[in-house]
Amino acid sequence: MIEVESLRKTYGDFPAVVGSTFSVDRGEIFGVVGPNGAGKTTTLKMIAGLVDPTSGTATVAGFDASDPEMRHSLGFLPEESPLYEDMTARSYLDFFADLYDVPDAVATERIEDTLDRLELDHRDRRLGDVSKGMKRKVAIARSLVNDPDVLIYDEPASGLDPLTTNYVLDFVRELRDAGKTVIFSAHNLYHVESVCDRVAIMNRGEIVARGTVPEIRDEHGTTDYRVFTSVPLDDSKQEGDRYVVTVEDMDAVEEVRTRAADNGGEVVDIRTREPSLEDIFLDLATNADADPRGGS
Numbered sequence: 426m427i428e429v430e431s432l433r434k435t436y437g438d439f440p441a442v443v444g445s446t447f448s449v450d451r452g453e454i455f456g457v458v459g460p461n462g463a464g465k466t467t468t469l470k471m472i473a474g475l476v477d478p479t480s481g482t483a484t485v486a487g488f489d490a491s492d493p494e495m496r497h498s499l500g501f502l503p504e505e506s507p508l509y510e511d512m513t514a515r516s517y518l519d520f521f522a523d524l525y526d527v528p529d530a531v532a533t534e535r536i537e538d539t540l541d542r543l544e545l546d547h548r549d550r551r552l553g554d555v556s557k558g559m560k561r562k563v564a565i566a567r568s569l570v571n572d573p574d575v576l577i578y579d580e581p582a583s584g585l586d587p588l589t590t591n592y593v594l595d596f597v598r599e600l601r602d603a604g605k606t607v608i609f610s611a612h613n614l615y616h617v618e619s620v621c622d623r624v625a626i627m628n629r630g631e632i633v634a635r636g637t638v639p640e641i642r643d644e645h646g647t648t649d650y651r652v653f654t655s656v657p658l659d660d661s662k663q664e665g666d667r668y669v670v671t672v673e674d675m676d677a678v679e680e681v682r683t684r685a686a687d688n689g690g691e692v693v694d695i696r697t698r699e700p701s702l703e704d705i706f707l708d709l710a711t712n713a714d715a716d717p718r719g720g721s
């Protein structure tokens with residue numbers, strides 16, 4: 426549904442995105458994560474046809490990102506989505522439905538239905554007077570007025586309280602279950618891990634890992650072993666009446682066993698701990714090769 430091939434964007438001499446390649450299947454939620462300045466927004470805007478790539482291609486539902494026809498298949502939610510503060514949610518969404526040539530009767534039903542699903546109250550209150558969470562919901566509703574197959578959401582839950590964040594993430598899942606294809610960017614790796622079918626991790630303009638979370642874990646993660654001992658060791662932490670040392674391989678487990686015995690104790694339990702996406706991300710970001718863009 427989305428095909429991205431060697432996509433690259435250079436601002437002056439500065440390569441903001443250095444050759445991304447990935448595809449997103451129909452009915453999939455694909456997450457793009459990475460630290461500030463990694464190139465997430467630039468990538469999403471190139472797919473949405475809002476930024477021209479320096480080289481490479483992006484296609485959405487078979488249309489090149491630069492093809493005006495593509496906009497019928499696409500709903501884009503920008504990271505910052507200033508709304509017309511004097512309009513109400515209803516009039517604002519009617520206005521956008523008009524821009525997309527949605528027939529009035531269809532628009533009214535679609536807008537009411539979307540606002541119901543988003544549990545948006547105060548539909549006739551000035552947008553300038555509603556909460557940040559409500560504004561975000563209205564912006565999400567705007568992305569759906571043309572009933573697109575593909576949704577590109579830049580930081581959909583940015584700046585929202587935990588309750589509204591969960592609401593928005595659940596809504597993204599509902600969209601996927603209704604057959605939409607969703608690509609979204611986020612800083613919060615837990616959100617991405619809990620919602621996305623597949624993920625691309627970006628760092629300094631390039632994709633450094635890509636796949637399902639278990640695939641990324643297999644390729645880039647290391648399993649930790651938490652070794653519990655009956656006696657304290659130099660590097661152990663107390664947990665209840667036991668002590669724990671975290672190590673990365675079986676040789677190190679044996680070494681802890683020897684040290685415990687030398688101190689008159691023993692190993693009483695060993696547990697494995699799978700790395701979270703956040704652990705892997707921090708590892709990749711910390712151990713990244715020199716910045717391909719030549720700076721920080």
Ligand SMILES: Nc1ncnc2c1ncn2[C@@H]1O[C@H](COP(=O)(O)OP(=O)(O)OP(=O)(O)O)[C@@H](O)[C@H]1O
Pocket residue numbers: 436439440441459460461462463464465466467468
């Ligand atoms: N119009 C522009 N002109 C010059 N540089 C730009 C422009 N847009 C983005 N950049 C630079 O390109 C890099 C990538 O920016 P981008 O906004 O894509 O990152 P991001 O991963 O979305 O970051 P954030 O998480 O902070 O939103 C940054 O260093 C940014 O300063």
